[in-house]
Amino acid sequence: MQIIIPKQVEEILAGLRADGYEAFAVGGCVRDTLLGRVPGDWDITTSARPEQVKKVFGKTIDTGLQHGTVTVMREHVGYEITTYRIDGEYEDARHPKEVAFTSDLKEDLRRRDFTINAMAYSHETGIVDIFGGMKDLKEGVVRCVGNAVERFTEDALRILRAIRFSAQLNFTIEDETYAALTVIAPNLANVSKERIQAELTKTLLSDHPERILLVEETGMSPYISAGFHSVFGTNIGRVREACMRASGLPARKSLRWAAFLSYGGEDCAAQILKELKMDNDTTDRVKTLVRWFSEELQEDDCKVREVMSSMEDGRFDELLLLKESLRPEEAAGTGRIRKTAEAVRSRGDCIRMRDMAVTGKDLIAAGVRPGPDMGNILQRLFLYVLKHPECNEKEYLLNMAVKKDTEE
Numbered sequence: 001m002q003i004i005i006p007k008q009v010e011e012i013l014a015g016l017r018a019d020g021y022e023a024f025a026v027g028g029c030v031r032d033t034l035l036g037r038v039p040g041d042w043d044i045t046t047s048a049r050p051e052q053v054k055k056v057f058g059k060t061i062d063t064g065l066q067h068g069t070v071t072v073m074r075e076h077v078g079y080e081i082t083t084y085r086i087d088g089e090y091e092d093a094r095h096p097k098e099v100a101f102t103s104d105l106k107e108d109l110r111r112r113d114f115t116i117n118a119m120a121y122s123h124e125t126g127i128v129d130i131f132g133g134m135k136d137l138k139e140g141v142v143r144c145v146g147n148a149v150e151r152f153t154e155d156a157l158r159i160l161r162a163i164r165f166s167a168q169l170n171f172t173i174e175d176e177t178y179a180a181l182t183v184i185a186p187n188l189a190n191v192s193k194e195r196i197q198a199e200l201t202k203t204l205l206s207d208h209p210e211r212i213l214l215v216e217e218t219g220m221s222p223y224i225s226a227g228f229h230s231v232f233g234t235n236i237g238r239v240r241e242a243c244m245r246a247s248g249l250p251a252r253k254s255l256r257w258a259a260f261l262s263y264g265g266e267d268c269a270a271q272i273l274k275e276l277k278m279d280n281d282t283t284d285r286v287k288t289l290v291r292w293f294s295e296e297l298q299e300d301d302c303k304v305r306e307v308m309s310s311m312e313d314g315r316f317d318e319l320l321l322l323k324e325s326l327r328p329e330e331a332a333g334t335g336r337i338r339k340t341a342e343a344v345r346s347r348g349d350c351i352r353m354r355d356m357a358v359t360g361k362d363l364i365a366a367g368v369r370p371g372p373d374m375g376n377i378l379q380r381l382f383l384y385v386l387k388h389p390e391c392n393e394k395e396y397l398l399n400m401a402v403k404k405d406t407e408e
Contacts, residue, residue, distance in 0.1 A: 001126050003033045008074035009042045012057075012081065013122055019056050021048035022084075022105065024120035024128065031116045034127075034137055035169070044081045045120060047103050053081050067099055084108035087154065106130055113151055113158045114165065114177075115143045140171045148180035156187035159220065160199035167203045167211035181218040188223040196224060197276035204256035210243040212260060225275035227268060235263040241326075248325045254285035255318055258293070262326060266291040285315060292319050293326070297337050301349075304340045305386050309351040316341060349389040353382045357394040358401065366398045377401050 016023035029039035061071040068083035112118040246259035261269040
């Protein structure tokens with residue numbers, strides 16, 4: 001069986017073979033190509049040692065020599081080339097203490113996590129599938145290579161990867177592999193929060209974000225972070241429903257995380273995202289969405305302008321998307337609010353202080369005394385304009401400001 005591989009990969013494989021070494025595309029790129037998906041990257045495995053790879057290609061990048069990996073650049077894209085290896089003892093539930101290079105492709109494939117990721121390919125040999133990866137691809141199964149407990153003990157992050165692949169590919173997790181998730185769950189305490197968050201995010205951004213519920217079903221949630229398990233609590237029914245409906249949302253990190261955390265409240269969301277080392281922008285967006293998700297929005301123009309003014313651009317639309325997806329029974333009211341927001345934008349109503357017809361410089365020129373009170377005057381004018389957008393005219397607002405300043 002032949003698959004199509006990029007010409008840059010073909011050139012790298014050919015370069016290694018020309019010097020007498022075995023070389024294959026391996027892992028996720030083979031899996032995704034067989035599934036008709038576009039691989040995110042192409043990894044290469046070879047019998048050549050790192051120093052031999054460097055000699056073949058001349059200019060390389062030392063990506064991870066201790067693990068046998070160097071990178072070759074082709075047309076501004078990096079391709080990692082790793083020597084066949086056998087992993088030694090894992091000392092931190094994440095990385096092998098040492099690795100031993102081998103000339104046997106089978107031994108290299110044996111160390112990999114799942115059968116669907118343990119296939120190699122070259123045009124000369126076709127698919128090399130020693131552990132039944134093709135069968136599991138056809139049957140839609142995530143299965144560990146060899147003993148599941150051993151594979152997960154080597155690297156605890158693999159238990160979250162199992163859930164992530166299940167979500168991304170819509171595969172079921174094989175029974176022994178599923179049972180091992182619970183056994184190894186406590187080892188997640190040894191995995192960095194950034195890596196845990198990355199796997200959870202990929203799960204939420206998949207076509208089946210509801211698979212994140214497996215984290216709770218398999219007993220992993222107490223080991224994700226100190227506050228993570230509290231998401232489920234007494235809200236498990238609503239959280240489950242929200243996760244099931246989240247697939248109807250655009251695959252944006254802030255929206256999918258907000259859906260998952262929507263019933264826990266803003267403080268809970270903030271705590272969990274901080275523990276998981278989420279980036280500040282996503283954290284701010286999620287907190288805003290979760291805070292307003294629990295609020296009942298009113299349909300009149302003034303209230304809509306007030307809410308829109310309290311958020312960064314674009315977040316109000318995300319809030320409406322969240323409400324429409326998670327609370328379809330309120331879709332009619334949410335639809336009316338959306339039309340109101342569209343009318344506000346169409347008329348050009350002022351919803352940002354920067355869009356007011358007057359500025360601090362205008363106030364000074366009109367005789368308003370500079371000082372701390374000027375900010376208060378601008379804020380009062382802005383609140384007035386939110387209620388009366390037709391009054392956002394320079395002369396009118398200056399008269400209001402001068403009169404108020406004189407009275408004070």
